[in-house]
Every structure is written in C-alpha cells, then in structure tokens.
Amino acid sequence: MARRNTPTPWEDYGFFGPDSVAWKVWGYPTAPVTGLQRAVVVEELDPPLIAAVDATGDNYNRPRTRYxxxxxxxxxxxxxxxxxVSKAADVLVKVHSKAIGVEPLSGKTYDANDPHSQLWILLTGWHSVLKAYETYGPGKLSEEEENRYWEECAIAAELQTCDPADVPRTRDGVRAYFERMRPHLxxxxAAQNMMHHLLNAQVxxxxxxxxxxxxxxxxxKVIRAGTIATMPHWMRRLGGxxxxxxxxxxxxxxxxxxxGVLHRVRTLKLAVLRAISPSTVPIVEPMWRGIAPANPVVLTPTEARERYGYDEPRRAHLALRARQRERVFGHGESPSDEGLVESQQVLGSLA
Structure with missing residues (x-):
C-alpha cells in the first residue's frame, strides 16, 4: 500500500523527461522564484501584453492566484x-480568447492568442528561467546543453499558438530575437506600475x-534585487x-x-514552493522525489493531440475566438468568461 504522503505518479513523462535539459533547468529552485518573477516583469514591456493584463486588473486584485x-x-x-499538458494547452486558448481589445498607445487591437504575443511570453519565460539558473544556480550550460534547451523550448511552442519554427535554437539567436523586439517595447x-508591483514578492x-x-x-527585498540584477540595463531604464x-x-x-541550500534540502524546497504556489506542488513533487510514471515514455505534442483528440492550439476554438471578437469589436461588449471556469480544474482556482 502506498504511503499517504506519496505523490500520485504521472501517466508518462510528458514531452521532456529526466534526460532533458528542461528538467535540469526548470527543476532547480531558481525557476519558480527569480526565474518566473523576472519573466512576468519583463513581459510587461510589450504594449499589447500590458494592455491585456491591465484591462483585467487581476495582477492587482488577486496577484497570489495569478502567480x-x-x-x-x-x-x-x-x-x-x-x-x-494537452488539456492545459487547449483550455489556455479558451482563456486567452477573452484577452482582446484596443491597445491605448497605438490604437491597434491586441489578442493574447496572437502568435507574436505567444512567442514573446514563451521566450521571456524560458530565457528568464535559464538566466536565473545561470546566475544563482550551477552556472552556464555547455553549448550543447543550451542548444538542446532551445530545441526543447521549440517543443513547448507547439503547446501555444506561436510557430515552433520561430523559436531561436542558440544563445546568439535568442539574443538577436530580443534585439529585434527592443524597438517595439x-x-x-501602466507597465512601470505593474513591473514594480510584480517585483514585490510579498504580494x-x-x-x-x-x-x-x-x-x-x-x-x-533580496528577491527583488536579485531579479533586477539579471536584467540588462536597457530593460531597467525602460521600466524605471x-x-x-x-x-x-x-x-x-x-x-x-x-x-543551493533549497536544492539540497527537499523538504525545505517543497515548503517554499507550497508557500508561493501551492497548486504547483503536486505537479513537481513526483519529479523531485524521483517517482517514475506508470508508463516511462516521452511523447511529442503531435502524438499527444492525436491520442487525446485535441486540435493544434493555433487552430483550436476558432468559433469561440470569432464570437469573442464580434462581442468586443462588433458590439462593443465585454468578452465572455467562457473557458475561465473550466480552467480552474486544470490551472488552479481563480478565488
């Protein structure tokens, strides 16, 4: 009989597995703290993204739940x-279908499901987590490992509406991407206020x-200073x-x-994660405890979609997305909350 505190094993290894560089980097305790704090702060420099985030007010009203x-x-x-993961990717398209509107600076429309916005979110996330790992963890990956890391990032791109072909596969390629984005940031x-708000780990x-x-x-204060220290000076100037x-x-x-202490003391690592993201504990605990899945295989997103009957994210829920656009841009109404209730079973409570 399994012990009461033994985590439930996953069905399989998902899309990466224990031999992946993604597990090595994302499994280090820098990821959920400095890594993702940096990601959500840097993201706000994109005008369409801050317009979508600011319109909901969720980062102010329920920052703990959102994080x-x-x-x-x-x-x-x-x-x-x-x-x-396939279910989460599918429901996220529904959630993002309501994040549409008019960006106040340019007057152009924004859509959280837009491939360019999704690529920005993906790359700021994976880059920030890697940057935190390099700065406050074991250090830089080898060139081979880093190239594998970005190849794995492209696999993650298949779970969003962006094109995996647009994901850079090298450090220089990632650096070039941010240089291309820089004039558009x-x-x-609103962005500066949000960045300062998200840098306060107390929220x-x-x-x-x-x-x-x-x-x-x-x-x-220490976490805030550590996150800012990983940001280039041009980003700091933009964000004030x-x-x-x-x-x-x-x-x-x-x-x-x-x-380093957190990494070595598993009980402490789990306690910290439980404090900042309680719903994430059952996600990572099997990996941290070395519990093998029922079927120790790695699938591709395409194989998983075919197995479970989901559409490719960029082609998913097109009818819903069209209805939302008609409500917002055709009738001047607020988008519906369709997908949000369903998302709670997969992504965690909204309360």
Whole structure:
C-alpha cells in the first residue's frame, strides 16, 4: 500500500523527461522564484501584453492566484504527463480568447492568442528561467546543453499558438530575437506600475503572523534585487528600475547560497514552493522525489493531440475566438468568461 504522503505518479513523462535539459533547468529552485518573477516583469514591456493584463486588473486584485496559476502552467509543460499538458494547452486558448481589445498607445487591437504575443511570453519565460539558473544556480550550460534547451523550448511552442519554427535554437539567436523586439517595447505608466508591483514578492506570499513580517519584507527585498540584477540595463531604464552595481554584486552570492541550500534540502524546497504556489506542488513533487510514471515514455505534442483528440492550439476554438471578437469589436461588449471556469480544474482556482 502506498504511503499517504506519496505523490500520485504521472501517466508518462510528458514531452521532456529526466534526460532533458528542461528538467535540469526548470527543476532547480531558481525557476519558480527569480526565474518566473523576472519573466512576468519583463513581459510587461510589450504594449499589447500590458494592455491585456491591465484591462483585467487581476495582477492587482488577486496577484497570489495569478502567480500560482502562471507557475503551475509552466511547471505542467515541463513535468506533467502528456494528457494533462494537452488539456492545459487547449483550455489556455479558451482563456486567452477573452484577452482582446484596443491597445491605448497605438490604437491597434491586441489578442493574447496572437502568435507574436505567444512567442514573446514563451521566450521571456524560458530565457528568464535559464538566466536565473545561470546566475544563482550551477552556472552556464555547455553549448550543447543550451542548444538542446532551445530545441526543447521549440517543443513547448507547439503547446501555444506561436510557430515552433520561430523559436531561436542558440544563445546568439535568442539574443538577436530580443534585439529585434527592443524597438517595439515600451514602458507606459501602466507597465512601470505593474513591473514594480510584480517585483514585490510579498504580494505572492500568504498572510503571516506580524512577528514574521519583517523577515518576509527583507526576503522580498533580496528577491527583488536579485531579479533586477539579471536584467540588462536597457530593460531597467525602460521600466524605471534603479539599482546600483554594488547591489548587483552583493546579491549574487547570497542568492546562490540560498538556492543551493533549497536544492539540497527537499523538504525545505517543497515548503517554499507550497508557500508561493501551492497548486504547483503536486505537479513537481513526483519529479523531485524521483517517482517514475506508470508508463516511462516521452511523447511529442503531435502524438499527444492525436491520442487525446485535441486540435493544434493555433487552430483550436476558432468559433469561440470569432464570437469573442464580434462581442468586443462588433458590439462593443465585454468578452465572455467562457473557458475561465473550466480552467480552474486544470490551472488552479481563480478565488
């Protein structure tokens, strides 16, 4: 009989598995903290994305829930089985179908399912997690490992509406992508406010006894400094983020030591993850505990879609997406919440 605290094994290894570089990088404790904090902060520099995020107000109204669902989704892509991830990718298209509107700076329409927006989200996520791993974890990957990492990123792209062919496969290619994006990025007042808000790690932590609040405040300050230290200076200037070079230098050994301890002490690592993203714990715990799936195989997203009957994300739910566009752009109404209720079973509660 299985022990009560033994996590339920996955059906299979999903799309990567224990031999992948994705497991090595995304499985390190830098990923859910500095890595994804950096990702959601940098994302706000894209005008269509901040317009969609600012319109909902969710990052202000329920930051803990929003962050929990974000971490859970990325963790599912890396570690969950093929059935679970395929369902998550499908329902995410429905959720994003309501994130449409008019971007106030340019007056152009935006759509969260737009392939260019999805590529930006994908690459800022995978790049930020790698950057955090290199800076505060074991260090840089070998050239071969990094090329494999970006090949695996292209596999993850098959779970979004972007084209996997657009994913760079090398460090230089990723650097060139961000240089191409740079002229299109901007930091409005809304973007800068959101970036500062998301850099406050206290907004994603549960309430604590008053005696612990000074310690949590200090931890949040260190995490904020560590995240800013991984950002190039041009991004900091756009976001209005000021931090001295001395702080950049001092925070590195402190976070390297802290993450190193977390990596070695599994119970502590799980406790930290449970504090910042409780719904993600059952996603990663089988991997952290070395529990093999029922069927230890790795599938491709195409194989999984054929097996479970899902459409390719860029072609999924076209009728729903058309209805949402008609509501918003044709009738001036708010988009429906179709997909959000369903998403709670897969991505976590909205409450």
């Amino acid at each position: 929990d669902r974000t971490i859970r989704y990325f963790a599912m892509v890396a570690f969950a089985d093929s059935r679970t 901007a930091a409005s007042e 994603i932590l549960p309430s604590a006894h008053w005696s612990l609040r000074p310690a949590l405040w200090a931890i949040a 983020l000021r931090q001295s070079r001395l702080t950049d230098v001092l925070v590195r050994p402190l976070l390297r030591l802290s993450y």
